[in-house]
Amino acid sequence: MFTRKIICLANSRKPPSGRxxxxxxxxxxxxGQWIRPVSSRPSKEVSEEERRYETGSKAQKLDIIRxxxxxxxxxxxxxxxxxxxxxxxxxxxxKATWEQVQSLIDPYEANFWVQAAxxxxxxxxxxxxxxxxxxxxxxxxxxxEDFEIRVLVEEGYxxxxxxxxxxxxxxxxxxxxxxxxxxxxxEDEYLAKDVGCYPIETVILCISLAEVWNGYAFRxxxxxxxxxxxxx
Numbered sequence: 001m002f003t004r005k006i007i008c009l010a011n012s013r014k015p016p017s018g019r020x021x022x023x024x025x026x027x028x029x030x031x032g033q034w035i036r037p038v039s040s041r042p043s044k045e046v047s048e049e050e051r052r053y054e055t056g057s058k059a060q061k062l063d064i065i066r067x068x069x070x071x072x073x074x075x076x077x078x079x080x081x082x083x084x085x086x087x088x089x090x091x092x093x094x095k096a097t098w099e100q101v102q103s104l105i106d107p108y109e110a111n112f113w114v115q116a117a118x119x120x121x122x123x124x125x126x127x128x129x130x131x132x133x134x135x136x137x138x139x140x141x142x143x144x145e146d147f148e149i150r151v152l153v154e155e156g157y158x159x160x161x162x163x164x165x166x167x168x169x170x171x172x173x174x175x176x177x178x179x180x181x182x183x184x185x186x187e188d189e190y191l192a193k194d195v196g197c198y199p200i201e202t203v204i205l206c207i208s209l210a211e212v213w214n215g216y217a218f219r220x221x222x223x224x225x226x227x228x229x230x231x232x
Contacts, residue, residue: 001085001088002068003068004025004028004035004067004082005025005027005028005066005067005093006023006024006025006064006065007023007026007064007101008021008022008062008063008064008065009024009061009062009101009206010023010061010222010223011051011059011061011184012182012184012208012220012222012223013182013183013184014044014045015045016043017045017047018039018043018046018047018048018050019048019051020036020045020046020182020208020222021046021051022036022080022206022208023065024141026064032104033080034137035067035069035080035082036080036082036138036139037067037069037084038073038081038082038084039083040083040084050086050090051090052089053090053091053092054091057092059090059092061183061225062095062101062225062229062230063094063095063096064092064093064094064095064096065090065092065093066090066091066093067084068084068085068087068088069084070082070083071083075211076132076133076211077132077135077136077137077209078138078209079136079138080139095230097230098227098230101204101225104141105141105142105143105204106140109137109140111134111135111136112135112137112140112209113172113173113175114134114135116219121152121154122167122179122180123169123178124176124177124178125177125178125179125180125218125219126216126217127209127216127218128216129212129216129217132209132212132216132217137209138208138209138210138217139206139207139222140207141204141207142204142207143203143204143205144171144177144203145170145171145172146169147168147169147170147200147203148168148169148198148199149166149167149181149186149190149197149198150168150178150196150197151166151191151193151194151197151198152165152166152195153165153195164195165180166186166187166190166191167179167180167181167221168180168181168205168221168224169197170205177219179219179221180218180221181220181221181224182208182220182222183222183224186223186224200224200226202227203224203225203226204225204226206222206223207220207221207222
C-alpha cells in the first residue's frame with residue numbers, strides 16, 4: 001500500500017451506485033499528474049463507504065485528500081487509474097483554493113479532442129472505440145468559452161420515458177460541445193430549476209472520457225467548478 005495526495009477535481013456520478021473520483025497529485029513523485037482511484041470491482045466505481053474519512057464525513061470535490069492505493073491499473077485511454085487499498089481510510093488534508101485549481105489547467109491536446117460523433121441530444125460527445133484506442137488520457141481540466149447549463153426534457157432511448165437532464169454547452173478551441181453533466185451537486189441544483197439555459201461566466205470544467213460502452217467512449221462534464229464553491 002502507498003498513498004498519494006491529490007486535489008479532488010471530480011466527484012461525479014458513476015453507475016451502478018457510486019462515484020468517479022479524480023484529481024491531480026500534489027507534492028509527490030508525479031506532481032500535477034492525474035490520478036483516478038478505482039475499486040477492484042468490474043464497474044470500478046468508488047462506493048460511498050470507500051470515500052469515507054475516519055471522521056465519518058465523505059470526500060468531496062475540492063478536498064485535498066491523501067488516498068491509499070494498491071497499484072496502477074490503466075485500461076485503454078484511462079491511463080490514470082489506480083486501484084484503491086480499500087481497507088484504509090482516506091485522509092482529508094485541507095481544501096483547495098481557486099488559485100490552486102487555476103494553476104492546474106491543462107493545455108490543449110488535439111489528440112484528446114479528436115473529432116467526435118454526436119448522440120441524439122449531445123454534440124461532439126462520443127468517440128469511437130477505434131479513435132479512443134489512440135488516446136492515452138481521459139481527463140482534462142479546461143476553461144471553456146460561452147459556458148451554459150441547459151436543463152432539458154430528453155426523449156428516452158428506444159422508447160423509454162422522457163426525463164429531465166442537465167447538459168453543459170460550451171465552446172473550446174474552435175469547436176462547440178454539448179455534454180452530459182455528471183457532477184451530482186450541479187445536477188441537483190439545476191434539476192430544481194425550470195427547463196432553460198443558464199449561463200455561467202467564470203468556470204473551470206473537468207472533462208472525462210468514460211470507458212468504452214457499445215463501441216463508444218462518451219465525453220462528460222465530470223465537474224463544474226466556480227469561484228463561489230470556495231467560499232463555503
